[in-house]
Amino acid sequence: LTDFFPIYLLGHSLWRHLDxxxxxxxxxxxxxxxxxxxxxRYLAERNTPRTQDPLQYWKNNQNLYPHLYQLALQFLCTPSSSVPCERVFSKAGELVSKRRNRLGANTLQKLLFLNKNA
Structure with missing residues (x-):
């Protein structure tokens, strides 16, 4: 039994550990x-007008959607350099080759999205 459970977990400590x-x-x-x-709750809400600033929307609703607010802060920020953009263009160049020259724009966009976010 002591091989499976360390000695300190046997007895009273075992119940505390399980609790x-x-x-x-x-x-x-x-x-x-x-x-x-x-x-x-967010998906049931009406769409906001296209003229509304998304950053202002999330600032106003951060208490209503705290988890989604954290995601919005992460994904709605502006990159501080052009490196991420250059990486996407580089990856797009790798995806479109002689063998894959018939990829549609929509498929290419999805592949780039999966590559960047996977």
């Missing part, structure tokens, strides 16, 4: 459920 595992699992489940509810 901590259950509580951690419960917290993870709550976080996941809250995130799903947040996304569903």
């Amino acid at each position: 901590m595992e259950v509580e951690e699992s419960r917290m993870t489940s709550n976080t996941t459920a809250n995130f799903i509810i947040e996304v569903q």
